[in-house]
Amino acid sequence: MPVAITDVSQQLSNVVENTGKSVVRVEGGARRAFSGIVWSPKQVVTIARGLRGDDAIKSADKSAGPVVFAGGTEIKAHVKGRDEQTDLALLELDEALPAATFAEGAAIKVGQIVLRLARPGETVRATSGIVSTVGQKPFKSERGGEVDFFLDTDAPHQPGFSGGPLVDLEGRVLGLMTSGVLRGEEIAVPTKTIRRVVAQLEQHGRIRRSYIGLELQPVRLPNDVQQSTGEEIGLLVTSVAKDGPAEKGGIQYGDTVLHLGDDTVRTLQDLYDYLRADHVDQSVPVKLWRNGQVLTQQVTLGAK
Numbered sequence: 001m002p003v004a005i006t007d008v009s010q011q012l013s014n015v016v017e018n019t020g021k022s023v024v025r026v027e028g029g030a031r032r033a034f035s036g037i038v039w040s041p042k043q044v045v046t047i048a049r050g051l052r053g054d055d056a057i058k059s060a061d062k063s064a065g066p067v068v069f070a071g072g073t074e075i076k077a078h079v080k081g082r083d084e085q086t087d088l089a090l091l092e093l094d095e096a097l098p099a100a101t102f103a104e105g106a107a108i109k110v111g112q113i114v115l116r117l118a119r120p121g122e123t124v125r126a127t128s129g130i131v132s133t134v135g136q137k138p139f140k141s142e143r144g145g146e147v148d149f150f151l152d153t154d155a156p157h158q159p160g161f162s163g164g165p166l167v168d169l170e171g172r173v174l175g176l177m178t179s180g181v182l183r184g185e186e187i188a189v190p191t192k193t194i195r196r197v198v199a200q201l202e203q204h205g206r207i208r209r210s211y212i213g214l215e216l217q218p219v220r221l222p223n224d225v226q227q228s229t230g231e232e233i234g235l236l237v238t239s240v241a242k243d244g245p246a247e248k249g250g251i252q253y254g255d256t257v258l259h260l261g262d263d264t265v266r267t268l269q270d271l272y273d274y275l276r277a278d279h280v281d282q283s284v285p286v287k288l289w290r291n292g293q294v295l296t297q298q299v300t301l302g303a304k
Contacts, residue, residue, distance in 0.1 A: 011169055019171040020124030022100035023117045023164055025069035035118040035164035041096035044068055045194055046163040048082040048089040049180045070097055072122050081201030085145025087180030090201040102191045103172035108134055114153055115167045120160020129155030141181040144272040151175050151188040210279040211304035213244020218267055225289055233266040234258050249299030259287035
């Protein structure tokens, strides 16, 4: 059955009007303004990279209290927590705003019409397009954050749109737009990831991850080492954090890490995958190559 273009136009207009009430402007100190989404009546979720420290948001008159802008109104807020690895931050407001409606995203399809909303100034702005990609699998951000999947769209990006929502034709938020997760790409972090991160930021003010205190670089092992260890690739230790878990466990500069626990580590991604929250405070055997010998050091992982 044909759909009148005027009906579609009216539907888009209604979404902008209604969901736009839950989109705010955020000013992050030295950076240009960006957008945020009202998560609950006194909470806003936005991008972490736009903030500068825990007192990152400055009002237009440079007053001390952080603020967001909604419909021309300034509302004081403070940073409840931030996670640079997923580029998400949670702000708590002194006054209530209408919360957005969020969709979990299981039924999102390529070709679906979507809107990008933002409040770079006093009024809400919108661009439209379609969902061009639905990444089905969990992945790690460029900083190692866990993202459940991603949404890409051909809806145009404009200044101040980062931190704003990607919205379906029912006005439900599908995700938060950011370029701080995949290098060089503006994608939507899905609601599922936002919900998980916000829960930890509410409780801890940060994302709890295990920490080993090493900088590592993948290297191909010499032939004799490959024969001795059965491994072709290892992670060369290029830096050891002072008083960190690795240093306390006896790992040294120049060692080559082969295993963490029962897991072989050939890439930095393998390392990130191992450093989960459930490994905090665990004593982990680290198998490594040092000066012609295979050694195993016990390292008690910390929390980052």
